[in-house]
Amino acid sequence: MSAADWLPLVFAALAALSVLAYVLMDGWDLGVGILYPLVARDADRQLMLDSIAPFWDANETWLVFGGMMLLAGFPLAYATLLPVLYMPLILMLLALVVRGVSYEFRHHGRELRPLWEWLFFFGSILMALAQGWMLGRIVEGVPDPATAQSGYGWLRSLFPAFCAVGMVGGYALLGSCWLILKAGGALQIFGREVAHSALLVTLALLLAVCVWTPLAVPQVAQRWFTPSYLSLIWLLPVVTAVTAWRLWHSLWGSDDAHPLRCAVALFVLAFLGLDVSIYPYIVPYRYTVFEAANDAASLRFTSIGVALILPVIATYLALGYRVFRGKVAPHPVQVAAGPHIGARRSSGNPSDLHLS
Helix, strand or coil, X not given: CXXXXXXXXXHHHHHHHHHHHHHHHHHHHHHHHXXXXXXXXXXXHHHHHHHHHHHHHHHCHHHHHHHHHHHHHCHHHHHHHHHHCHHXXXXXXXXXXXXHHHHHHHHHCHHHHHHHHHHXXXXXXXXXXXXXXXXXXXXXXXXXXXXCXXXXXXXXXXXXXXXXXXXXXXXXXXXXXXXXXXXXXXXXXXXXXXXXXXXXXXXXXXXXXXXXXXXXXXXXXXXXXXHHHHHHHHHHHHHHHHHHHHHHHHCCCCCCCHHHHHHHHXXXXXXXXXXXXXXXXEECCXXXXXXXXXXHHHHHHHHHHHHHHHHHHHHHHHHHHHHCCCXXXXXCCCCCCCCCCCCXXXXXXXXXXXXX
């Protein structure tokens, strides 16, 4: 087997896995930002930010790595998808900047601190909406302009918006499960309570998207109901239902890590369903992985850099999560000292000040 046969699959797999890693790791960061205004106490809000502070920039590395893999491995796909996703991509990058600036300025904002806190929330939710919109546009496909048809245009206009709302619910679920893992006391109870609602919203929107997708995208409907795919397509909902049931019953359990593991499993199952629906296309339903792949010589040269960079990224992320594992400690509360009242016959006071 030549490099032209297996290298495109390797690059496609690495690009997909890096996107999944970004969605999961930056997902609980965004989820914390989405839930931020729902927490009343300033000390608890500070604790929420402290829980994501060590992982903030490192999690976003996967977004850069995934974009690099797409550009280096599939330049045709990059050139085709980018014009279609210009607006949500620009909004996502602007939200990324606003989120980072508001996070830093919040600590020094003084009278403008409420403004920076609201910008942090809006930046988080705008990123989730933009990513969900891009997901919907990718699932519905990029038709050839010469053969594009508008037979279900109203579904095309609603489907990305529905995916955007679903992404917000999913990130809120990841964020609440992250708080269960990292926080204690009242903030952990908040995470457990919010996770119930976030799970219900996520499952409802996931079910609606699964019903809507074959209606809006005929290519997916044809794929799903092919006899060779039926067993896998029906297996995924069963495993998803079991995972959701385990997540629901673990929210008030003794293992604080189990809800996050189940939430991650839900995202992985949804990602597998997406891969099954659009494979082997890299630009759904226009270019396959092999049609859009770079030439074999370029892939071989790029793979050297990937082999050097990928272990570094994985190592420092693993080390970061290892070092900052465990609960986030709350900040000590500073209590102002009251007026000092000395004893009547304190030996430290001059004797001529004593009343007797």
